[in-house]
Amino acid sequence: MTDPRLPPPGTVVRRTTARVLPVRPDGKVLLLHGWDPLKPQTPYWFTIGGAVNDGETLAEAGTRELREEVGIVLPPDALGDPVATNTIEFEWGGCPIIQRQTFFAIGVDGVEVTFANQEELELETISAHGWWHADELEATGRAAHVTIPGLLRRAVDAITLRRAS
Template structure:
């Protein structure tokens, strides 16, 4: 999905998954850009869809690879939002067209065994957060993350916050 032009960002179609516990906490990952390892931030689980892969299938694949948690694609249901974000990662520019999914999931241990080599050097921790706790922490990857968390919680609760 690269533009193929030098200096142009690589555009990707991405599935992001926000697991939501019955206590209203969302599972996030703590990581960094490998090119800037001293700056750590919290972000949602997910990544680019492979060619021919549906967004739901991409989302559950990324959830399994990044956390060891396996769910059926049907558990994601309908997406609850979309957004576009431009960023740099490992010295390369990207633009992600992201689709957000929420899944009800009890707080469970996470495994990083499915991470590839570069991911294992850039993802350090997983934690269940309330939007208020993350807002107080101040290390969200994107200022929209708090709103995305609130929307995911409302989505799994059938629209009730």
């Protein structure tokens, strides 16, 4: 039996996403710990974000996802310019996904992370949050995608430059 919250098996999902990398002054970046619903035995660390809805800008989607996934509330203009874009291909929930991603970095100090606004499927497939230095994450081999440590480095560099100016 298939989960009605997932696309039908074999469906190729193409989506545009906005992703947000919150960076603390110590250079650690907030990530989420979770798994594919069909592969709970293989957890990984991934970035905050999700699909851009019809009529949303990338920044609006980014701030909505930030609020929904970790409870950080910011206006869209707080995200500034994107720090990176890429396209990745992966499988999730039994479906191939081709995902165009735009990444924003935000500087944060003390934030309280909450999963209270997550959707049911997110609550079932996300177990924790964590603050990571790129090198530490890379050493674990547990990033959801090989590009994530480099994205953390870009986010930290961007926030360091913003704080210096």
